[in-house]
Structure formats: structure tokens, C-alpha cells
Amino acid sequence: TLSDRLTSVLQNLRGKGRLSEADIDATAREIRVALLEADVALPVVRTFIASIKERAKGSEVSQALNPAQQVVKIVNEELVGILGGETRRLNLAKNPPTVIMLAGLQGAGKTTLAGKLAKWLRGQGHTPMLVACDLQRPNAVTQLQVVGERAGVPVFAPEPGNGVGDPVEVARRGIEEAKRAQHDVVVVDTAGRLGVDEEMMRQAIDIRAAVQPDEVLFVVDAMIGQDAVNTATAFSEGVGFTGVVLTKLDGDARGGAALSVREVTGQPILFASNGEKLEDFDVFHPDRMASRILGMGDMLTLIEQAEQAFDADQAEAAAVKMGSGQLTLEDFLEQMLALRKMGPIANLLGMLPGAGQMKDQLANLDEKHLDRVQAIIRGMTPAERDDPKIINASRRLRIANGSGVRVSDVNDLVNRFFDARKMMSQMAGRFGLPGARPNSR
Ligand code: GDP
Ligand code: MG
Numbered sequence: 001t002l003s004d005r006l007t008s009v010l011q012n013l014r015g016k017g018r019l020s021e022a023d024i025d026a027t028a029r030e031i032r033v034a035l036l037e038a039d040v041a042l043p044v045v046r047t048f049i050a051s052i053k054e055r056a057k058g059s060e061v062s063q064a065l066n067p068a069q070q071v072v073k074i075v076n077e078e079l080v081g082i083l084g085g086e087t088r089r090l091n092l093a094k095n096p097p098t099v100i101m102l103a104g105l106q107g108a109g110k111t112t113l114a115g116k117l118a119k120w121l122r123g124q125g126h127t128p129m130l131v132a133c134d135l136q137r138p139n140a141v142t143q144l145q146v147v148g149e150r151a152g153v154p155v156f157a158p159e160p161g162n163g164v165g166d167p168v169e170v171a172r173r174g175i176e177e178a179k180r181a182q183h184d185v186v187v188v189d190t191a192g193r194l195g196v197d198e199e200m201m202r203q204a205i206d207i208r209a210a211v212q213p214d215e216v217l218f219v220v221d222a223m224i225g226q227d228a229v230n231t232a233t234a235f236s237e238g239v240g241f242t243g244v245v246l247t248k249l250d251g252d253a254r255g256g257a258a259l260s261v262r263e264v265t266g267q268p269i270l271f272a273s274n275g276e277k278l279e280d281f282d283v284f285h286p287d288r289m290a291s292r293i294l295g296m297g298d299m300l301t302l303i304e305q306a307e308q309a310f311d312a313d314q315a316e317a318a319a320v321k322m323g324s325g326q327l328t329l330e331d332f333l334e335q336m337l338a339l340r341k342m343g344p345i346a347n348l349l350g351m352l353p354g355a356g357q358m359k360d361q362l363a364n365l366d367e368k369h370l371d372r373v374q375a376i377i378r379g380m381t382p383a384e385r386d387d388p389k390i391i392n393a394s395r396r397l398r399i400a401n402g403s404g405v406r407v408s409d410v411n412d413l414v415n416r417f418f419d420a421r422k423m424m425s426q427m428a429g430r431f432g433l434p435g436a437r438p439n440s441r
Contacts, residue, residue, distance in 0.1 A: 019071065024056045027071050038293045039225040039256030044263045052078055069303045076290050076300055083258060083286035088243065088268040093214045096184040097129075099175060101211065103204050103239050104219035105231060106192035109247035109273055111140065113219055114189045115147030116273060116281035121185050122153065129183035131174030132157040133167040133207060136191035136200075144189050151278055154181075167191065168206045175211050188213065196234040204239035216241040217270065220261060221248050228257035229264050236265040247273035250280065255292045327421050329385040333377045336370065372405055376413050379403035388414055 028049050035045045056074055065073060092098045100117065102110040114130050121128040130148045132155060134140035141157045148155035156174040158164035164173075171188055178186040190207060193200045208216060218241040220228060235241060244261055249272050258269055269284040291300050377385060379402040384391050391399070391414055400407045 019056055019059065021057065024053055024071070027056075028053055031075055034295065035256065035259075035293070038254035038295070039228075039260075040293070041226060041229040041256070041260040041264070044229070044260050047263065048078065048082065048259075065303060065306060069306065072294075072296065072300070073303050076294060076303075079259070079290035079293060080286045083262055083289050084268045084284070085286060087283050087285060088270055089283075090270065091214050091242070092185075096182075097175065097178045098185045098215075099188065099211050099213040100185065100215045100217060101188045101190065101204075101208060101213040102217050102219055102245075103190055103235060103241060104192055105196070105221075106137075106194050108192060108219045108221050109245075110134075110192060110219045111143050111147060111189050112276065113217075113245055113247065113271075113273060113281075114144060114187045115151045116278050117187050117271075118148065118151040118153040119278045120281060122151070126185045127183050128153050128185040128187060129174070129178045129181070130155045131171060131178075131186055131188045133171050133174070133188055134191040135165060135167050135170070136193075140189075140191065147278075154183075167203060168210045171207045171211045196231060196238075201234070201238040208239055215243055215270075217243050217245050218261075218265075218267070219245045219247060220257060222246045222255055222257050223248050223251045223253045224257050225253070226260075228260045232261040232265050236267070241265070241267055243268055243270040245269070245271045245273065246284065250274040254295065255289050258289050259293060329377050329380065329388050329417060330382070332417060332420075333374065333385070336374065372403075372409060373413055375403040376400075376405060376410055388417055 031052065032045055032049050035048065036042070040048075052075055055078065056071060059070065059074065090098075090100075102113060104110050111134070118128045118130055130144055130153060132141045132144040134144070135158065145155045145157060156170075156177050158170050164170055167190065174188065175186055188207065188211060190204055191200060216239060218232065218235050220232065224231065232244075244258075244265070244267055246255070246258055246261075246269055249255065261267075262269060269286075269289075272282055272284045272289075274280045274282070294300070376399060379399045380391070384395060384399075391410075396407050396410045396414075400410045
């Protein structure tokens with residue numbers, strides 16, 4: 001996986017003050033392969049890599065992250081940026097109804113999306129209506145009616161035998177009906193073809209001209225891979241669109257189509273579909289897609305946690321206290337809670353510089369044990385936490401009873417605390433705390 005490959009390349013970057021050009025090039029090569037594997041189109045990959053290199057060259061190594069993590073962070077930030085940064089919301093008309101037109105190839109998931117959108121819009125307090133303008137496939141109208149029923153919204157369809165064979169006319173009448181019945185959003189389903197086709201595009205253009213939609217959503221199957229660029233370009237230059245919906249993200253596609261479509265057309269991705277059921281639908285999250293394309297969600301999570309945990313000021317204050325041997329049990333509890341917020345202890349091991357020698361000790365700190373420690377400290381008075389030396393035998397018994405543990409557990413904690421405080425003073429002298437990475441300077 002990319003994670004493995006990058007980790008091995010980036011391992012060499014550890015401990016350098018600034019990223020060297022050779023390092024960046026080596027990293028860029030791996031990322032390039034990964035993007036191509038995720039089906040991102042080649043021209044898009046080129047542009048992307050160029051901007052990554054540019055940015056990486058100028059960047060200093062951060063205090064919170066090792067250089068490897070930092071390069072990944074840059075790549076991820078750029079990806080999120082290209083994918084749209086913040087999620088764009090649906091454009092609603094000032095004068096309802098809001099008209100949303102769906103366009104895309106056959107099988108992209110338009111009709112399914114119509115139902116998903118309807119359900120989602122209802123959940124947001126809207127009163128949507130669907131309009132069936134796919135008169136190409138025999139069952140298309142029925143399919144939309146089924147979907148509409150499931151979503152609990154009405155479907156406007158041409159009556160059989162009333163001579164309505166014109167999708168543009170159906171669209172127009174549908175909007176009229178929505179106004180009359182006071183639906184505030186109308187979703188217009190349209191026909192697609194297996195490939196881009198002039199007649200289909202003409203029809204879409206005519207429907208768009210007739211109903212003047214507030215949004216034209218280009219619906220695209222995420223599994224489409226390299227072909228995404230051609231299809232998106234054709235629709236962009238043909239009917240044109242204001243936003244993109246990615247479907248079939250439940251498949252194993254890595255989602256490179258998202259990056260390609262976004263980059264080539266400049267239009268934002270609004271929604272993502274990830275299954276056949278109406279609930280399998282959500283607004284699009286650029287950050288989730290970025291980590292999917294990169295295929296290194298775990299590493300990104302660690303980076304985020306490391307940054308959160310590394311509040312420089314707090315670390316410095318704590319370090320000073322530790323170094324001077326003035327750490328109290330109150331501080332200890334605070335640090336422990338901060339640490340636990342980051343997740344299970346085992347996950348944190350990889351982030352610690354020189355964790356090797358501490359691994360055994362930390363391995364004993366299972367979660368249950370931490371719960372117990374927390375309970376014991378909570379059972380102490382402020383004075384006891386501040387100066388644990390005053391915790392005599394009778395206080396130990398009281399604390400043990402109060403927090404539901406044995407006296408030996410309390411003894412254990414207090415003794416360990418004194419040991420830890422002593423060890424920290426010694427370490428502070430050795431490494432010159434404060435400072436996050438002992439071997440870097
Ligand atoms: P349309 O031709 O663009 O209207 O596409 P449809 O809505 O008819 O969908 C084509 C097929 O893809 C149907 O079998 C849907 O159930 C399926 N489909 C649509 N969206 C998704 C999705 O997000 N995930 C999966 N797995 N299948 C989907
Ligand atoms: Mg359809």
C-alpha cells in the first residue's frame with residue numbers, strides 16, 4: 001500500500017531540519033504512483049505533484065510532527081483543498097421551487113439519487129417532488145415512481161397514452177405542478193446513454209434551457225476510473241453543470257475520479273452515494289475522500305492526534321514542572337486525561353520518539369488499569385493531589401474505600417508516582433527539556 005511505501009521512503013527523512021530536494025523528489029514519485037493507482041487522470045496527477053513539490057520545498061519541519069508525517073500532511077491538505085475544502089451546500093432558489101436537474105451517463109445512479117435526494121431533503125424540512133424526464137428507457141418512469149414511493153414523495157410522470165412523449169414538455173409541466181402544489185424543491189431525472197451521445201446531450205441542454213434549474217448535478221460513478229475526465233469534460237462542455245455527485249463509493253474504487261472531475265471541470269462535489277439503499281447517501285466530505293485516495297487514513301489520524309496533543313505551551317509548562325520535580329498528582333491526572341483523549345495507548349506507541357525502551361512499561365498500562373488510576377486520583381482531596389507525601393496509611397485506606405480499589409492499589413500508584421517524578425527530573429537533565437525530538441538538535 002501507499003502507506004507502507006511512503007513510510008519506507010519517508011523514514012529516511014526523519015530527524016532532518018528541512019526537507020531536501022532529493023527527499024521530496026523520492027516522496028513525490030511514490031505519491032505519483034499512488035494517485036495513478038487510485039485512477040486519478042495523468043494530467044491531474046502532474047499538476048498536483050508540481051504543487052506539492054513547490055510547497056514542500058519551502059516548508060520548515062514542524063515541532064509536532066516528524067518530517068515524514070509532515071510531507072503526508074502537506075499532500076493531504078492539498079488534496080482536501082483541490083477536492084473543495086469546505087463542503088459546498090445546495091443552492092436554494094429565493095423564489096421556490098428550487099429546481100435540481102440530474103445529468104449523467106446511463107447507470108451512473110441518477111434515478112437512485114433522485115430518491116436519495118428526496119429523502120434527504122425531506123429530512124431537512126423540505127417538500128420535494130420528483131419529475132420523470134427519462135422517457136428513453138421503457139422502465140425508467142416506473143423506476144422513479146418506485147423510488148419516490150420509498151422516499152415518500154410524489155412523482156410527476158407523463159400519463160400513459162396522453163401523448164406526452166417529450167421530456168422537455170414533461171419537465172416544464174412538472175415545474176408548473178410543483179408550483180401549484182407548493183413543493184419547494186423539484187428534482188428532475190433525465191435520460192442517459194451508455195456513452196456520451198449528441199442526441200442525449202441535446203435533450204439535456206433543452207431541458208436545462210426550459211426549466212432554468214438552480215443546480216445541474218452531474219452524477220458520476222466513482223468506479224469509472226480514467227474515463228471520468230472524458231465524460232466530465234463532455235458534460236461540462238455540453239449541458240454544463242454546477243455540481244457533482246459521486247456514486248458507488250461503496251465499491252472498491254479509490255476515488256481518483258473525484259479528484260479528476262473536480263480538477264478538470266472546476267465544479268464542486270456536493271454529495272456522495274455509497275450503496276443502493278436510500279439512506280446510503282451523505283453530503284460530500286473532501287477530507288474523507290482525500291484520505292481514501294491517499295489510502296492512509298490511519299497515518300492521517302495519527303498526525304491529527306499528534307498535533308492536537310502537542311500544544312507547545314502546555315508541553316513546555318509541563319516539562320518545566322516535570323524537570324523541577326514539582327509535578328503533582330493533579331498534573332498527572334490532567335496529562336493522563338489528555339493522553340487518553342488521543343485514543344488507546346497501544347496506538348500512541350508509534351508516535352513516540354524512542355518508544356522502544358518504554359514499550360514494556362506502557363504495555364502494562366492497559367485501559368482498565370488507567371480507569372483505576374483515574375478513580376484513585378479522583379478519590380483524593382486537592383491537598384493530597386498537590387502533595388502526595390501527606391498520604392499516610394489512614395488516608396490510603398479512605399481513598400481505597402472511596403474509589404473501590406484495594407489499599408495495595410493506592411500504594412502502588414503513589415509509589416509509581418514518586419518514581420515517575422524522579423525519572424522525569426533525570427530525563428529533563430539528560431535531554432534538556434523542553435523539546436519534542438531529542439535527536440533533532
Ligand atoms: P441511472 O441510469 O443514472 O438512473 O442509474 P440508476 O439510478 O438506475 O442506477 C443504476 C444501478 O446502480 C442501479 O442498479 C442502482 O441500484 C445502482 N446504484 C446507484 N447508486 C449506487 C450506489 O451508490 N452504490 C451501489 N452499489 N449501487 C448504486
Ligand atoms: Mg435513470
